[in-house]
Amino acid sequence: MNAWLAGATALCAGLVPCAWVCLRARDHFDRLVALEMAAMLVSLAMVLLAEEMGRPLFLDLGLALALLSFGGGLVFARFLEGWV
Amino acid sequence: MVAALLFAAVGIALAGAAGVWLMRNPYQRLHYLALPSGFSGLLVTIAVLLHDPQKQAALKVALTALALFAMNAVLTHATARAAWVREHGEWPPKEPPGPP
Numbered sequence: 001m002n003a004w005l006a007g008a009t010a011l012c013a014g015l016v017p018c019a020w021v022c023l024r025a026r027d028h029f030d031r032l033v034a035l036e037m038a039a040m041l042v043s044l045a046m047v048l049l050a051e052e053m054g055r056p057l058f059l060d061l062g063l064a065l066a067l068l069s070f071g072g073g074l075v076f077a078r079f080l081e082g083w084v
Numbered sequence: 085m086v087a088a089l090l091f092a093a094v095g096i097a098l099a100g101a102a103g104v105w106l107m108r109n110p111y112q113r114l115h116y117l118a119l120p121s122g123f124s125g126l127l128v129t130i131a132v133l134l135h136d137p138q139k140q141a142a143l144k145v146a147l148t149a150l151a152l153f154a155m156n157a158v159l160t161h162a163t164a165r166a167a168w169v170r171e172h173g174e175w176p177p178k179e180p181p182g183p184p
Contacts, residue, residue: 003087007094014098017105021113029110029167033117036159037104040120040152041097044128047145048090051132059144066148070155074162081166 004052011045028080032073039069086131093127096120110167114160121156125149 001009018041021034043066050058096119103116125148132145169175 003090007090010094011097014101017101021105027110027167029163029170030113032163033110033113034104036163037101037117037120040117040156041101043148043152044093044097044120044124047128047132047148051136051141051145056136056138056141056144059141059148063144063148063151066151066155070151070159073159077159077162077166081169 002052004048008045008048008052011041011048014041032076032080035076036069036073039065039073043069086135089127089131089134093124093131096127097124100124111164114164117156117160121152125152 015038018034018038022031022038025031025034043062046062046065047059050056050062100116100119103119104113107113107116129142129146129149133142136142165175168177
């Protein structure tokens, strides 16, 4: 196991506390913050996995996730503000 | 060198995840989003620059780190604003009463 794969694995382990907050928190906004953190961790993990595999094309996945999670977070925040 | 940079990036990101887990309300949790978006992205970009001679890969990683860094500020503000409006019903917050 090289450093890239170990780093990606460790980043995926960081999803456990985010999932815990998403499942157990009382406030909707606590869950939203945990979701935003999970998206950042997965985006970085995708970058590390793409580098480990030696395929720069896979870096697009991390970039796309970073961009889409931004839009998704804004939409969630807007809906949770008053409609849910 | 690359392994040390990755170790630091992953450690900082995990510290942010632990902060999100341990804090008590969304305003406190939001502070910890800055750790992976700011420091981890930058460190991973430097590690890729050192490891991979291809400019295309480094450019994509730099774009990803820049997107995470720039959008986190907007997302944090939007989330905190929505939480405040949900809690207090108005925006902007009222000024606290000053001394008489």
